[in-house]
Amino acid sequence: MDNNNIFPNKDKFINENEIENQENENENLDKFNEFKNKLLFFSNLKSKEKEYNKIKSNVLTNWENMKSEDIILNDLYNERNQLILEYKRYESILKDVQNDIFRIESIIVESKQQREQFKKQVSMQTDIELVPLKDEIDSMRIQIQLPQLPPIDSEKDKLTSNYLTNRLNEERIKQQQQQQNKLNQSSNNNNNNFIDNNSNNSGSGGIDYPNSGSKRGRKKRISLS
Secondary structure (H helix, E strand, O other): HHHHHHHHOHHHHHHHHHHHHHHHHHHHHHHHHEEEEEHHHHHHHHHHHHHHHHHHHHHHHHHHHHHHHHHHHHHHHHHHHHHHHHEEEEEEHHHHHHHHHHHHHHHHHHHHHHHHHHHHHHHHHHHHHHHHHHHHHHHHHHOOOOOOOOOOHHHHHHHHHHHHHHHHHHHHHHHHHHHHHHHHHHHHHHHHHHHHHHHHOOOOOEEEOOOOOOOOOOOOEEEEO
């Protein structure tokens, strides 16, 4: 007996099974691909979250460093402004000193001119008036057997000697005053240094700034005057 007659739908049954198996395989493959895609998705998500947290940490660190730099910059600006004010004060003092120098130079010129006038007057009075009159007096004193008057140069030497002696005494007094002022200034500086050292030991006298930025490996310190 022919098998086809016994199982007339055999081929159809086999085809249906194959189709069903193929569909099952396709469904399983789809599920596998779906599961695989989910795994890849979660793996990618985890990787991106890790990268996000790393970038966020760097951003927050840089933000903190930026705030620290803002504090340092603010203190530096204040210090610069104080230095500018101090510079302007010294600049004003220097201008006053310069003006004093110009005034002294002008007085020196006037004094030189006055000195030349006195020198001319002395020379003229000596040659025209004093010497002839002295010669006449000396001649008259000789007639009555009196000594001559002292030479004019000796009188000048005496005046010069007295002048130099007075100037020397003035310079000595001036040097003594300068030495005393230096001693007083040195004593004041020692007292100020002693006070500053005590202040530094007690924790004052400067501003400490925390480490900020990769280029700074230690604390910054700015001493404000």
